[in-house]
Amino acid sequence: MFKNHLKIAWRSLKKQPFFTFLNTFGLAIGMAGALLIALYIYDELSFDKMFADADRIYRIDSDIKFGGAEMKASEAAAPMAAAMQRDFSQVESTVRFRDRGSLLLRKSGTEANTKELRVTFADSTVFDFFGIDLLVGDAKTALTQPNTLVLTKTAAEKHFGIRNALGQNIILNNTDTYTVTGVIDDLPKNSFLRDHTVFMAMAGYPDSRSDNWGSSNYFTFVKLIPLANIDDFDELLQGMLERYMLPWAQEFFPGMTKESFEASGNYLRYHTMALTDIHLNSNRQSEMSANSSIQNVYILCFIGLFLIVLASVNFMNLSTAYSLKRAKEVGVRKTLGSNKRELIRQFLTESGLISFISLLFALLVTMAVLPFFNELAGKSISMPYTSPIFWVIMVVTTFGLGLFSGSYPAFFMSRFMPVKTLKGGGQSEVGGGRIRNGLVVFQFAISVFLIVSTMVVFQQLKYIQNKDLGFAKDQVLLINDTFAAGNQVKAFKEEVLKLAQVESATISSFLPTPSARSNSSYFKEGAMTQENAIQIQTWDVDHDYLGTLNMDLVAGRNFNREYTGDSTAVIINEATLPVLGVDAQEAIGMKISQDIELDRPQFYEVIGVVKNFHFESLREDIGALGLFLRSSTGNMAIKLKAGDFSNSIATIQALWGKLAPGQPFDYQFMDESFNTTYRSEQRLGEIFIVFTVLSILIACLGLFGLAAFNAQKRTKEIGIRKVLGASTEQITYRLTTDFLKLVGIAVLIALPLGWYAMNKWLEDFSYRIEIAWWVFVLAALLAVLISIVTVSYQSIKAAIVNPVKSLRTE
């Protein structure tokens, strides 16, 4: 019987190529879209699960409020790891990382440096802890000695072969010599260590042995023994404040108790974050690698489901519409003894067959677009062809989809009565019109919703990109790692300033672009007690900083070369004013210091207040900040005059090559650097566009098929109308408006939903747009326009047929 079902299914699909194409194509597109999303989500969910005992590994996070500043850190204090190991029997082992950012590396005896972007100090337990095998070297001893390091394969191969890597000397930042004691494979792309290429022995970093409980700078991971209860452990961590942090603090703040600490509104809370949760659920300051968000996973999940449901709905709609042609067959089969169940089975076989054909196309489409999708999503996903589970899931899902899509048409058609269908060879009318219309409304509502969402995401992105950030980011060239030029940095700046293409240049420790920063505690003159601590970021800048970045002062003045006293001056930003409890004018002349423990503290006088500028993502509020006139060698920003930038860059590079031979010239434009902050929003926006287009395409396929069916069904009516004098335009209008009514209802449903959902999304941004009314109008017009184009082809085709032919056909 099944063979018979399959045979007739195949033949009836062949007999209606247009219908089969619409159904298969729609399903294939929906499946391909959903498959891509599923692969993406699978990748997102797989983060850090490859590490040994991943389910028992936790990171210690710290929530800190001290001196008016709040911080959600993903790090803990240096002595935390040892204290946990000592105090808690649940702890099996620990490991710490201390991020070093980027470093320049060269093999001893050579001149040319290469830049490694993610370098970290790591405890010697790191490889055993995470179950990372060494390609060469001994995991147990590799990082036990100071000035030793382990490289990843790729990093090692830049300097020497892996086999003879052991024992080689490497010069870091042109100063320190390290010996290579091991090489590991490149770390998995779906791990929190993915970008880290150099692991330096923590033993050579004295701060790691300090008992400083006051600053949290160490990414601290703990592996609990099997069956340890994580809630109990979290509870134990709360005791660390009283046991260690307060006794340590009392050295500097005599008499400080837990009560006085908390009475000032301060807190320090430690808690655990599961290793496998970090990627999607951790959004703290200075994460080891950029994380994603579970919210994006949910959004994509919904979109994936939408696509599948849209494609399924198409299938149901087209199948029931085209069932008119199958009515006779149902009648005959019933007459010959087939019961409802057998008919249902037959139609489900057909939908299953279409589903499996679609799967083949979907796999082909996915294979073809995966490279583009990877680029779009910033991933390196591949199809898991060799995984049996993948195929089982594919087959089961396809089977399920076939059943789901085929269920309504199967039950619908199996209800046809032979007495009605056999006379004259057909069913005079097909029911289910209301359900079909409902499904069209549903499809278009989803499409309109996605159109609104896409427009809002892009408007918000545009708003961010064009927002007055308080500084000018255009035409500013950033040169990173200028410290590599050593004592030539100043000379380099002076040479650069001589160039005709250069307007100005500045060297500073920080720029308003993404970077790892931290707050420091300051105290106002006359209020040098712990309770009055204020948290301010410390940026070292030169005289040209404000000028180069076009920052405005709201009070006071800029640093001036004529005033020698400016070396103890500070320019604060507006956000510091509420922390100090003064207005801009009152702030001028105030003095602040870090040196609470010294008898003669070094004070810095506020000489100016700079207008707030955004240096974090626009998701964050602007924090308190002080610009101090100190020499630094970190980054150089060069404001270029309009003109040929590539020529300017070449000239500056040539200068660099002369003053810092062999050192990498690492540059980027500030606006590009800024845009990377919003890469995840941009990606989300681009992904939205792709899947919105897909969903509209699927909805249009369905509408196109329905319009064709509708025109065919009304052939006789059209013929009669024409005989009675209706024009082609009138008939086209009549056929088209029927569908437009449905699209209109869909628009009415989708717009409020879109408004609600996107307002929720925008709530995450401290600086956000208000959704404009025209977004809704445009989305509605777009939907109407698309449906008119889709439907009118069929309508016009039906309307221009000679009525004699229409009537004869009937």
Added chain:
Amino acid sequence: MIQIQNLKKSFRTEEVETLALNNVNMKIEEGEFAAIMGPSGCGKSTLLNIIGMLDNPTEGSYQFAGHEVGGLKERQRTELRKGNLGFVFQSFNLIDELTVFENVELPLIYLKMKKAERRGKVMTVLERMKIAHREKHFPHQLSGGQQQRVAIARAVVTNPKLILADEPTGNLDSKNGIEVMNLLTELNQEGTTIVMVTHSDRDSHYAHRVINLFDGQIVTESQNRAMGAMM
């Protein structure tokens, strides 16, 4: 074989109730060849649908081979139809996607007959209908007469006790029409009961008995003596 008493069938739309059959009483014996005639809309096809268990009467009794079938559920009617009844339609109603062989085979599949046995039976009946050489053709590749022969083959392949024919020659030219009527007569002579709805006086002469319907009621019944003799 068939006994119908006080049978009524009405169709109800939103506002109107139409009485298609009104108090029909009739009896058809085993081996009989009966023709039902009457003008369009008189209820012929409705009566045939009820006799063929495709539809239930609104009122009255319908006994098939001694069993009351008037109030049966659809599934029970389907079961009773299988193997007992064969249908021949004016528009042939062959399934376009199946070959000649597969169309004829279908009722046997529903009877869950084994494949080898099915093949034998189908080929036998196709040969008898002189259409075996077309077994692999699809319906649209056949002439009207050939299609109706396939339809008759499909109707008789299960050796049913009763064949119901709804204007079996309505879509055929006279030559093919005669051929089809001769086939039905042959089957009847071999013992199959036949009930045929027809507009054609000529076809009605093949029947033993002609039942005339008008406005849902049997108005006359007449016996034919020399079946097919005139042809």
